[in-house]
Amino acid sequence: MFCCGTRGNLVRFVVWAILAAFPLGLLHAQAGAAPKGVVNLSGQAVDPFHQTSGKVIVLVFVRTDCPISNRYAPTIQEISGKYKDRAEFYLIYPVKSETTEQIKQHLKEYAYSLTALRDPDYALVKRAQTLVTPEAAVFSADGKLLYHGRINDWYAEFGKARRAPTTRELADAVAAAVAAKPVTTPSEPAVGCFLPDKP
Amino acid sequence: MKGKYAAIATLAASSLVMACVSSQGQTSSLKTSTGITGGEVTFNRDIAPVVFKYCSPCHRPGEAAPFPLLNYEDTAKFARQIAYMAEKRIMPPWLPVPGELKLQGEMRLTDAQIALFKRWAETGAPRGNPADLPPAPVFVQGWQLGKPDLVLRARKPYLLAPTGSDNYWNFIFPTQLAGTHWVKAVEIRPGEKRVVHHANVLVDRMHSSRHQEKHPGDGFAGMELRIESETFDPDSHLFFWKPGSIPHEEPPGMALRLDPGDDFVLNTHLQPSGKSEEIEPSIGLYFTKQPATKFPMLLELQNDKALDIPPGASDFVVTDEFTLTTDVDLLAIYPHAHYLGKELRATATKPDGTMLTLILIPRWDLNWQAVFYYQQPVPLPKGTVVVMRYVYDNSEANIANPFHPPQRVLGGNKTTDEMAHLWLQVLPRGTEEEHEMARRSLQEAVARHDIARDPGDFAQQYNLGAILQASGNAVEALEHYRAAVRLRPQDPVANNALGGALLALGDANAALGPLRIAVKSQPDYFPAHYNLGNALASLGQFHEAAEEFQKAVRLRPDDSMAQANLGGALAESGDLLAAQRHLEMAVQLDPKNNVAQENLAEVKRLRANGRNP
Numbered sequence: 001m002f003c004c005g006t007r008g009n010l011v012r013f014v015v016w017a018i019l020a021a022f023p024l025g026l027l028h029a030q031a032g033a034a035p036k037g038v039v040n041l042s043g044q045a046v047d048p049f050h051q052t053s054g055k056v057i058v059l060v061f062v063r064t065d066c067p068i069s070n071r072y073a074p075t076i077q078e079i080s081g082k083y084k085d086r087a088e089f090y091l092i093y094p095v096k097s098e099t100t101e102q103i104k105q106h107l108k109e110y111a112y113s114l115t116a117l118r119d120p121d122y123a124l125v126k127r128a129q130t131l132v133t134p135e136a137a138v139f140s141a142d143g144k145l146l147y148h149g150r151i152n153d154w155y156a157e158f159g160k161a162r163r164a165p166t167t168r169e170l171a172d173a174v175a176a177a178v179a180a181k182p183v184t185t186p187s188e189p190a191v192g193c194f195l196p197d198k199p
Numbered sequence: 200m201k202g203k204y205a206a207i208a209t210l211a212a213s214s215l216v217m218a219c220v221s222s223q224g225q226t227s228s229l230k231t232s233t234g235i236t237g238g239e240v241t242f243n244r245d246i247a248p249v250v251f252k253y254c255s256p257c258h259r260p261g262e263a264a265p266f267p268l269l270n271y272e273d274t275a276k277f278a279r280q281i282a283y284m285a286e287k288r289i290m291p292p293w294l295p296v297p298g299e300l301k302l303q304g305e306m307r308l309t310d311a312q313i314a315l316f317k318r319w320a321e322t323g324a325p326r327g328n329p330a331d332l333p334p335a336p337v338f339v340q341g342w343q344l345g346k347p348d349l350v351l352r353a354r355k356p357y358l359l360a361p362t363g364s365d366n367y368w369n370f371i372f373p374t375q376l377a378g379t380h381w382v383k384a385v386e387i388r389p390g391e392k393r394v395v396h397h398a399n400v401l402v403d404r405m406h407s408s409r410h411q412e413k414h415p416g417d418g419f420a421g422m423e424l425r426i427e428s429e430t431f432d433p434d435s436h437l438f439f440w441k442p443g444s445i446p447h448e449e450p451p452g453m454a455l456r457l458d459p460g461d462d463f464v465l466n467t468h469l470q471p472s473g474k475s476e477e478i479e480p481s482i483g484l485y486f487t488k489q490p491a492t493k494f495p496m497l498l499e500l501q502n503d504k505a506l507d508i509p510p511g512a513s514d515f516v517v518t519d520e521f522t523l524t525t526d527v528d529l530l531a532i533y534p535h536a537h538y539l540g541k542e543l544r545a546t547a548t549k550p551d552g553t554m555l556t557l558i559l560i561p562r563w564d565l566n567w568q569a570v571f572y573y574q575q576p577v578p579l580p581k582g583t584v585v586v587m588r589y590v591y592d593n594s595e596a597n598i599a600n601p602f603h604p605p606q607r608v609l610g611g612n613k614t615t616d617e618m619a620h621l622w623l624q625v626l627p628r629g630t631e632e633e634h635e636m637a638r639r640s641l642q643e644a645v646a647r648h649d650i651a652r653d654p655g656d657f658a659q660q661y662n663l664g665a666i667l668q669a670s671g672n673a674v675e676a677l678e679h680y681r682a683a684v685r686l687r688p689q690d691p692v693a694n695n696a697l698g699g700a701l702l703a704l705g706d707a708n709a710a711l712g713p714l715r716i717a718v719k720s721q722p723d724y725f726p727a728h729y730n731l732g733n734a735l736a737s738l739g740q741f742h743e744a745a746e747e748f749q750k751a752v753r754l755r756p757d758d759s760m761a762q763a764n765l766g767g768a769l770a771e772s773g774d775l776l777a778a779q780r781h782l783e784m785a786v787q788l789d790p791k792n793n794v795a796q797e798n799l800a801e802v803k804r805l806r807a808n809g810r811n812p
Contacts, residue, residue: 065266067393073473074362097276110474111361156598158289159566163364163538163601194280197324 037121041100046117048090048124049143056087056177057139058170060114060151061130063095064106066193068155069134073110075151076134079171080114086178087138089114094130094195096120125195132192138173138183146183147173150190157191240319241327242271249312250274251336253291254281256443259338263392263442269335275324282320285313292442292567294560301574304445344386344446347483349376351463354416356479359394363471364601365614367422370480371408372463381454384447384485387440389467390478396468396566399424400438400482402455403462407692410721422537423612424466435497437531437624439570447572448485452492453626457484459757470566493626495530496638498645500545500587500621503610504653508539508617510605513594515539517619520586524644525637527625528576532558534587535620538565538599539608541592545621550582557585557623565599576626587621642666650679657686661693664700673704684713691721699730707737718747725754729761732768741771752781759789763798770802778802 034047048057060076062069080089091114093103100118107116119125128137129148137148152165173185240246250268258268267273274281284290285308293306319325339345351372359366389395401424403409411419436455437447449455465480502519509515534543540563548554558571579585593605601615602608608617627637646663649656664679680697687693698714701707711734717727732747748765755761766782769775779802785795 067265067472070473071471157287158284159292159564160598162598162603164603166603194277194283196276197279 035119035123035127037119038123039118041104041116041118043100048088048117049139051088051141053088054141056083056141056146056174057143058083058087058089058174059092059124059128059130059137059139060089060170061092061094061119061125061128061133061135061137061195063093063133063193064098064102066133068158068192070110071161072134072151072154073112075154077110077112077114079151079174082171083174083178087174091116092119092124092128093117094119094122094125094133096196122195130195132190132194134192135190136170136173138170138177140177146177147185147187149187153188155191239325239327240315240322241325241331242274242319243327243329244331245315245327246274246319247271248333249308249315251333253306253308255336256338257291261392263395265393271326275326278316278320278324282313282316285316288313292564294562294564294567294569295571296559296561298556298559300555300557300577303572303574306443342386342388342483344384344448344483344485347386348486349374349484350481351484352481353390353418353465353479355418356390356477357418357467357469359469359471359476359478361471361474361476365396366469366471367420367614368418368467368469368478369408369411369421369424370418370465370467371403371412371416372465372482374457374459374461374463376457376459378459380457380484381487381490382457382484383449383454383487385438385455385463386446386483386485387438387465388481388483389440389465390480391472391476392442394469394472394476395478395480396441396470397568398440398465398467398480401464401466402436402457403464404458405692405726406460406462408462408464410723421466421612422468422614423618424464435495435624437497437533437570437622439533441567441569444569447570450493451487451489453495454487454489454491456491460755468566492631494634494638495624495626496641498585498623498625498641500585500623501649502587502619502652503617506591506608506610506617506619508591508593508608510602510607511594513592513596514541515591515593516588517591518586518588519619519621520584521645521648523579523581523583523585524640526578526580526628527637527641528628529557529573529579529623529625530576531570531572531624533570533622533624534558534560534563534589535568535618535622536563536565536589536591537614537617538601539591539593539597539617540565540589541597542590543621544588545623546586546588547577547579548584548586549580578628579625585623587619589619591617639666639670643670654682655686657683657690657693660686661696664696668696668700668703673700676700677704689716689720691717691724691727694720695724695727695730698727698734702730702734702737707734710734711738718750722750723754725751725758725761728754729758729764732764736764736768736771741768744768745772757788759785759792759795762788763792763795766795766802767798770798770805775802775806779806 034045034050038046040046091112093116103116130137134151135149136151138146140146149169151170153162153167154165155161169185169188173183176183254268258264258266260267291306295302297307351374353370357368385400387398387400389398463482465482467480469478498521500519500521502517505517532545534545536543543560543563545557546554547557593600593608595605610617627634629637643663643666646659646666649659650663660679660683664676664683667676667679677700680693680700683693684697694713694717698710698717701710714727714731714734717724718731728747728751732744732751735744735747745765745768748761748768751761752765762781762785766778766785769781770778782795782799782802785792786799
């Protein structure tokens with residue numbers, strides 16, 4: 001009936017169009033400044049890009065109530081475990097209404113051992129161009145966005161999961177980045193729970 | 200990287216402009232169809248009634264959905280996503296397209312309702328006038344049908360691993376009731392609802408599932424549950440749970456008979472959630488005093504043998520058809536395929552040539568399979584041809600394809616096999632007596648239909664044997680029991696049936712062989728020990744007979760006939776004291792057991808006459 005939605009491509013266009021609604025300038029303007037509102041679970045401001053280790057930075061966006069991002073928990077944990085010596089992994093909770101207590105409980109339930117950060121003002125969301133959870137972004141040590149999008153192709157649509165994924169975008173991108181090779185992994189949109197329109 | 204996205208964004212913008220032109224064309228008709236005159240779509244007036252009816256039943260605490268949708272704040276937070284899900288008809292989950300037959304509990308949004316969600320999301324999800332807001336939905340907490348008469352709990356929870364693909368687990372619930380009960384409804388509480396996709400309950404009168412458990416109470420894996428029973432007694436009730444479903448209550452006179460010792464077996468489809476989950480289901484039983492007077496039956500169309508789907512085939516068609524041998528009312532329908540199913544259709548062509556679509560599922564999704572009840576029984580006269588037509592997609596494009604790259608897939612019970620099944624719950628028309636005949640004729644027709652296509656169909660060879668035996672046609676019954684035993688030479692149930700039939704025909708000698716195989720294959724199979732005892736007793740081998748009856752009694756100490764026959768065999772062996780003890784037990788268990796009464800009197804008389812200490 002309506003235009004967009006029956007054909008897969010158009011849906012993707014809509015998604016990118018929403019992206020464009022964010023002020024594009026932010027993508028650059030924030031490179032030097034600490035991301036606004038980003039805190040750890042003790043409430044202290046944290047800038048994941050301000051680091052001296054020279055490691056690759058990986059942000060994985062999740063929420064406590066999203067079944068798709070929850071099903072990914074073991075995968076996220078596995079990839080971060082494999083590269084933890086050469087990349088800094090952060091679990092980012094961008095949904096403002098989720099409490100610190102809920103997040104702590106969530107980390108425990110899903111056996112996460114990653115550093116969790118809250119991003120209630122979408123500073124990291126904008127910088128990583130994130131639209132849904134789960135979605136990942138890989139940055140060079142100097143903060144350049146190398147990859148963002150799905151972790152792999154396990155889900156093709158809501159409720160449509162493959163028996164096992166056939167791609168591994170996040171692992172490929174991290175592997176290239178830590179080896180200081182060019183990241184050529186094409187950014188594929190992630191399937192997951194839409195972030196609330198406004199933080 | 201960035202440059203690429205900028206280009207896409209521009210392209211998207213132009214697409215959207217075009218999109219708006221076409222959607223505006225629709226907007227005017229939308230106004231007339233929904234009665235919106237003010238233009239603005241608000242939560243309170245337009246969205247809340249739809250959300251409360253279609254979303255809230257599952258989207259509330261304790262239910263299957265991941266987050267609540269109970270008020271403006273809940274809903275506005277997901278406005279864009281809801282519009283997307285509604286437009287793609289992913290939510291609410293409802294597979295059949297509307298047809299001439301109306302289904303109970305239809306969860307399908309109209310095009311106009313979908314348009315409302317879209318406009319609401321696009322215009323920033325306004326709340327609207329508080330006076331427009333309908334009352335919040337009120338839900339029954341806990342058991343949906345009220346306090347059950349009996350609650351059965353899983354004896355051991357199943358621990359679902361955090362990762363992996365779909366998982367199927369079966370739980371056995373033994374019942375310990377005194378006397379026969381009539382069950383009008385079964386409410387399934389599947390445990391952690393967020394990981395259970397659906398669940399079915401079957402009755403197992405012969406404990407045929409128990410030997411699949413490693414230890415009693417463990418449960419067992421398996422996607423397809425098949426209960427085999429040694430008597431022809433199909434339980435044609437569909438007890439089913441899916442997220443949001445209200446338990447089905449059988450109409451008066453259609454209760455399920457539950458005998459002492461019967462087991463319920465719950466088959467669950469689970470999906471790992473990312474963390475370990477303990478699945479601890481329970482089932483609530485609701486009894487009625489009114490015994491069953493109407494006996495529905497399940498007609499099963501299937502053609503698994505035709506399922507040999509080459510890799511890459513995207514439109515592989517499998518059909519089956521069945522001609523009704525009697526007038527029936529169709530009450531419910533349950534189409535079933537696995538992960539390659541694409542389009543599932545069932546039709547009925549009446550003798551006058553009119554055709555009805557019984558169900559059409561254009562985009563099959565195993566995750567949302569269900570039993571569908573018709574709002575009104577659908578009368579189908581004798582001679583109606585029911586046709587099942589399923590299309591399968593074994594290409595890479597089918598996301599649910601269990602194989603990557605696609606492989607040849609055959610029919611079978613495993614999750615990676617495929618299935619083509621259609622169950623129809625029908626109630627034969629006519630008087631109670633005609634009813635019984637009609638049931639047999641239908642079941643016989645189904646069995647003959649399946650055997651004609653596949654003489655290697657063990658279950659139907661066995662079933663046809665049982666039907667023929669029940670109709671008094673023992674000689675033809677033997678032929679089909681023999682066929683079943685040829686197909687599964689060690690099967691305890693088929694061997695026991697063959698032995699039992701031979702025994703009934705007076706050929707105890709011939710009965711010994713199959714009965715001995717049955718007890719050897721399944722040493723805890725009560726009927727085989729009982730029948731073997733009878734065969735031995737009728738050959739005058741009372742010591743051996745007593746041994747078999749002993750085993751039978753150990754398996755079921757409360758079976759009056761087994762106690763009576765043990766008493767009889769012991770008496771014939773000369774042990775009158777022990778015989779009296781078991782005969783007294785038999786009478787105590789069932790005072791109406793005449794054989795036991797008579798034998799007890801005889802044993803007492805013999806003992807009084809001093810024939811035995």
